[in-house]
Amino acid sequence: MEMGMVARWKLRWQTWDLRVVILVSLGLQILLIFVAPLRKRVSRAWITMPIWSAYLLADVMANFAVGLTSNSQGMKEKGKTMSIQCRHRSGPFADPTLLAFWAPFLLLHLGGPDTITAFSLADNELWLRHLLGLGFQCCAVGYAFIQSYPNHKFWIPTLLIFLVGVIKYSERTRALYLASSRIFQDSLLEDPDPGPNYAKFMDEYTSKNNAKLPTSIQMIPEPSKRNKTGTDEAEEGLSDLEVVQAAHKYYLTFRGLIADLIFSSAQRNESRDYFLKQTARDAFKIVEVELNFFYEILYTKAKVMQGKYLGYPLRVLSFILTCAALVLFYSIEKKKFHKFDIVVSYILLVGAIALDLIASLMILYSDWIAIALTKSEPPNWFIEKLPNWFIEILQCLLNVKRQRWPENPKPKWFSPRKIMQIVRLRWSESLSQYNLINYCLHPRMGWWEKTIGFFGLTIILDGIKYVNTEDFTSHLRDLIFKELKMKSDLADDLQKAKEIFSARGDWILKHEGHINLLDWINKIEFDESLILWHIATELCYYTDHSTDEKNSGNSYDDNTKLNRELSKVLSDYMLYLLIMQSPMLSSIAGIGKMRYRDTCSEVKKFFRGRKILKEDVNFHKIFSSSKCFSCYFSKYCFNEEKGQDKKLQEACESILKVNTEVSPVTVKGDRSKSVLFDACRLVKELQKLKWKQLWKIISKVWVELMSYAAGHCRVNAHMAQLSKGGQLLTLVWLLMAHLGLGDQFQIHEGHARAKLIVSK
Incomplete structure (x- = not known):
């Protein structure tokens, strides 16, 4: 009976695995495009950890789904018996057409949203791995397409989405490449500068001397372009x-x-x-x-988008291709396909268009566009070709002069x-605020502290427990x-x-x-x-x-x-x-x-000697008491006692009462x-x-x-x-x-x- 239940669950997973994974992959793309920008604004683990998890999981899910697609396509070519078995197991996936249509969307998801290409600087150095991944994933998607080609009704929209996926993945790979340390440094280096022609100058100087002409070298100082205005009064506030x-x-x-x-x-x-x-x-x-x-x-992907020739035009092209794929998919007859799979296909298409629109809005309201439209610097080639009257309209529509800081x-x-x-x-x-004396005033719980330290969690818990924040x-x-x-x-x-x-x-x-x-x-x-x-x-x-008010005075x-x-x-x-x-x-x-x-260590030792630091928590008394353990844990482990400032004042005053006429190193040595x-x-x-x-x-x-x-x-x-x-x-x-x-x-x-x- 247990074996039958396991078989049923296995059959359900084999039937729904690709659908679930591909929808989760789309969901992760939506999450990242909205949440990823928050990591430059919020220095909290509650936002960093979900972004990190979604960033890693997005690639894993997309790669896993590509593997499932290729595997399902391969199984359907193993003969009639296997085909019947596969049709029984995979239900609506008996026809490989939709599998081949979904595969390019995974390539698109691997390209990631515009708001995050690298989670850390080290990710930029892995651009070559992503380049190889682009090649392998294109081959896997192409394999799924070729396997279904003779009977593929959606081959045109599939090809369009495949092109969009290649563009997106290429954009991400190029963004990583341009942000890698060596390439970024090389891109900023100017042409080699040999300086003035010293050899020619000295040849001329030597010839004049050999001709017994009275010759001297006069250095002409380079004209200064500096306008000394640093001592002037500050200008009025900038807009x-x-x-x-x-x-x-x-x-x-x-x-x-x-x-x-x-x-x-x-x-x-x-x-x-x-x-x-x-x-x-x-x-x-x-x-x-x-x-x-x-x-x-x-x-x-900002640097790729700001490319002189391919940034914005490729984005417009990919959006047009996605919309064309949606129109073509809608116009093709789909009666023999499972309704849920048709819904999934529309979700993927609409999701791709929505992600493009959201990314485009973010670009349009970005500082890069404000700079390009006001022509304060040489604009992007794509924007430079726009007529002036159209740029003025865009300036009004995008409100480039808007207030950016409340x-x-x-x-x-x-x-x-x-x-x-x-x-x-x-x-x-x-x-972030971290205070030594406040840290030392907290009672430490013997074996509990050692257990935390054994697992290397001390620094993490200390960060949660003792680190506060103050506004700038x-x-x-x-x-x-x-x-x-x-x-x-x-x-x-x-x-x-x-x-x-x-x-x-x-x-x-x-x-x-x-x-x-x-x-x-x-x-x-x-x-x-x-x-x-x-x-x-x-x-x-x-x-x-x-x-204090009574002591402050004027x-x-x-x-x-x-x-x-x-x-x-x-x-x-x-x-x-x-x-x-x-x-x-x-x-x-x-x-x-x-x-x-x-x-x-010395502060704690001093506090214990002066009876300022409370003794370690006695867990035997805690468990034998009628009060709940969580109350004691909150009190002792997280030190939620009142009057902390008074305790700090008492501790500081007791430290200053020590006679320090003799240097500490004279008494204690330098160990x-x-x-x-x-x-x-x-x-x-x-x-x-x-x-x-x-x-x-x-x-x-x-x-x-x-x-x-x-x-x-x-x-x-x-x-x-x-x-x-x-x-x-x-x-x-x-x-x-x-x-x-x-x-x-x-x-x-x-x-x-x-x-x-x-x-x-």
Whole structure:
């Protein structure tokens, strides 16, 4: 009986397998075209994981369906007995005509939607695998078509869909190819430059000397094209369209950053002068749009679509072919086919047309089209051929001058206005927060912690448990831009710019006259200074009682309170990058993880000794209690206790009470890399200042530490974050490049212009 049930289920699956798989494949295409763009706007696992799953499953489903189609077609050629058996098993699939008609749709699905070609940068390097896949899948689809050809009623619409599938799959393969590191770099390289003809010049010089003519060489300086306007007042705010136009202009200039190319001083000066005139809002908006262009050429089909000759024309052609296939399929008599299979065929056809229409609308309302229609840059060949009156009509219909950034405050999460705001975001506009002392205050549950660590899940659970997010506010934006603008204004020459670029807190301390604090920057590694200043910021934050109303007075103004809050946000953000996003700081992190672990160990040991940290959870008492286990688990494991700020304040005050006259390394040696009490000594040095000056210095130090990390983060790490909601660190990196703060500018002058002067 059990064998009969298994046989029935097997028969059902063999009957419906291809139908289910091909519909699921279409559903995944619809899901990806709508959801994939969210990954550049939301830095949450709940959106990243489904996109990753759908991205992988879409290819698996399409490949699996192609295999099923070829297998079913092959089985039907194995003789009359097998044909009868197959007809019994596969029901409506006895006629191979529809199988051959469905097969090209799978090729089309393998081409994927326009909104995602690569999930990560590594996928771009696999373009050759996709090229081979294109060849193999075309052969498989062609095999299914040939097997059914003598009696194929739908051979014309099948051929049309096959052509569309080849176009789509070729677009995806070419997008991966163009975004691969080597090809992308090669595409940006200019023609080799041998320079002026030195040999000819020297031959002429030698001949003049041999003729005993008084000859000298005069160097004619290259005329400067720079218009020094950086010290002028900031211009009025740019319109949203002007922001997009400026972003595209500088994208074309600075896209070489992705390929580690160098830039000339003329390019630096032009960009620097422009950004020095901008407001903080406009400067960051330009950088946001520019990074959005980077994202689209690396992770979508944008670069293929913007091709000079084949982008838009091929898209129009594929849409026409799909519509023609639908018309031809509708006009052919289909009475002998199963009704459900006819419905599936129409779903595939309408779905293909709908996906094309949605993709076309996304293209029409994209920044690329706005740039092409306003002709701020050389437009696409296809658009260039359009008459001016038609372009003006398109500008009105597509509302290219529309507002692209809402000025209203952020509404609640699930409101329709919030959803619309997310759609209009260029990045997540949030900063993840991770705090060392808060982490150490949480009670750890002995064997439970060890079990989690054994399976390598500690970092994942810690990310869920201890990482919070803060919005990227206009106050933080203004602070960062003010500091970078001040440094850029002082960096007139490349040497000064490189000096500022290499500073990691020491430059601002010298500039502000706090030489006594330099030892906490210069004499230690970057990762040590980051953790040390993080703890110092936390200790100052929770022991600063001057923020209370009764103690504030006139000396503690709103600006000081703002610096205090921004310092903590940047402090927690930088520690999050060091611990949770270590690839971004891998080139400068050193032994940061080891130092962090040793510091956490000492903090916990100190808290246990002072009875601040609660003892480990006793599971025997939990299970024997009348209360449910989930309540205790929520309380102890996720620390949902009230009064957390009060507990943090108590912990920080107890740390600062320790006498630190003697250096910790003198007492403990240097085996342990903990910096807990070194941070205490820094705090006591900082507290010699007034609170107003203290928070001003700390906020500036954090901006410089972040700038140093941004400039020394690998470019691939910056680009990888674009598909994960983006990072503030990446915006700062690109903004620094535009302000001329970097080591990419290594071409000081153009060609020398030497002239032979023969004296009379």
